Amino acid sequence: MYPETKLYRALTGGAFPVIVSLARHDLDLAKAALDGGAFALKTHLNAYHRATGTTFGSFAEERPFFEQLAKLGCTLLVMAGQETVPSPEEMEALATLGFEGFNVYIDHLQPHLLQSRLRPMPALSSDSTPEDIARIAAIRGCIIEASIMPFERYRTAMTDADLARYRQIAEAVDIPVIVPSQLNLTPTDAAKLRQAGIAAPLLGAIVTGNTPQSVRAAVSAIASI
Numbered sequence: 762m763y764p765e766t767k768l769y770r771a772l773t774g775g776a777f778p779v780i781v782s783l784a785r786h787d788l789d790l791a792k793a794a795l796d797g798g799a800f801a802l803k804t805h806l807n808a809y810h811r812a813t814g815t816t817f818g819s820f821a822e823e824r825p826f827f828e829q830l831a832k833l834g835c836t837l838l839v840m841a842g843q844e845t846v847p848s849p850e851e852m853e854a855l856a857t858l859g860f861e862g863f864n865v866y867i868d869h870l871q872p873h874l875l876q877s878r879l880r881p882m883p884a885l886s887s888d889s890t891p892e893d894i895a896r897i898a899a900i901r902g903c904i905i906e907a908s909i910m911p912f913e914r915y916r917t918a919m920t921d922a923d924l925a926r927y928r929q930i931a932e933a934v935d936i937p938v939i940v941p942s943q944l945n946l947t948p949t950d951a952a953k954l955r956q957a958g959i960a961a962p963l964l965g966a967i968v969t970g971n972t973p974q975s976v977r978a979a980v981s982a983i984a985s986i
Contacts, residue, residue: 763880763902766861768801768836772904772937772960777951779984780838780939781976784813784966786826788833793973795835798984802835803864803963807842812915812943813966820851831858838862838882843869852877864906867893880904882939887911891933898934905936906963910943916967919950924957931958942968951983 763769771778778800783790791802804827805817817823817840830837839855841847841863847855852863856878863874864882867889875881883897884906897905907930910923923944931938937960944950944967951962962983969979 763878766836768861769880769937771800772939777955777959777986778961779980780961780963781969781980782840782941782963782965784969784971784976785815786817786823788826788829789973790971790976791830791833791835793976794969794980795833797977797980799964799980800836800961800984801838801861802830802833803838803840804830805840806847807845808840809843811912813971819845820847820854824854827855827858827860836861838864839879840864841874846871846874849873849876852879855879862904866908867897875900882906884908884941885930894930894933898936903936904960905930905934905938907938907940907959908943915943916945919944919946919953924950924953927954927959928957931960937961939963941965946983948982948986952986955986 780801780803781794781799782803806820808817837860839860860879862880862882866886867883870883881900882904885908887909927940939961940954940959941963942965946968969976
């Protein structure tokens with residue numbers, strides 16, 4: 762099993778910790794997120810990020826940034842990739858650097874990833890089914906990322922129907938569910954998500970923007986609810 766870390770206790774104990782997905786691999790953005798009250802930071806590998814148009818490279822390419830990030834002493838998570846994911850050796854290196862969890866879409870979850878020391882956080886997609894939710898929930902020790910919005914909904918306001926979908930996922934499982942900010946989530950939305958049983962918000966560029974100032978302001982507004 763995976764260690765019961767501060768983040769996992771916060772997720773399972775109702776603390777609603779704010780996780781920030783960095784818009785780009787920039788130490789100033791990371792520091793601004795932490796200054797704003799972020800509990801954990803999420804980075805990316807082997808991926809094209811649709812919300813920002815940013816391409817993130819291989820572990821070898823991104824490792825120098827990860828080594829800098831590790832010196833901040835905060836909780837680190839990684840979106841591990843899409844069709845290409847880290848090798849077992851690279852997953853071990855990520856764990857050694859201090860990464861606590863990894864995230865991929867459920868369709869990209871290769872078996873060797875579940876053999877690593879990093880806690881799995883498989884993501885649903887916009888076309889995921891109740892069977893997919895059950896499939897993720899059956900993975901020991903995991904967390905679900907409810908990445909369920911189609912691209913055309915990105916940057917739009919959260920509706921009551923969206924909130925009901927998030928609540929339905931949270932009620933269907935007995936593991937933490939985190940909601941990424943594919944929508945333009947406000948502090949009020951975040952409070953509603955918390956009441957709906959969501960374990961944490963995962964704030965990305967749609968909410969945080971891509972400057973240290975905008976990141977700090979957006980994170981502090983939601984971390985203080």
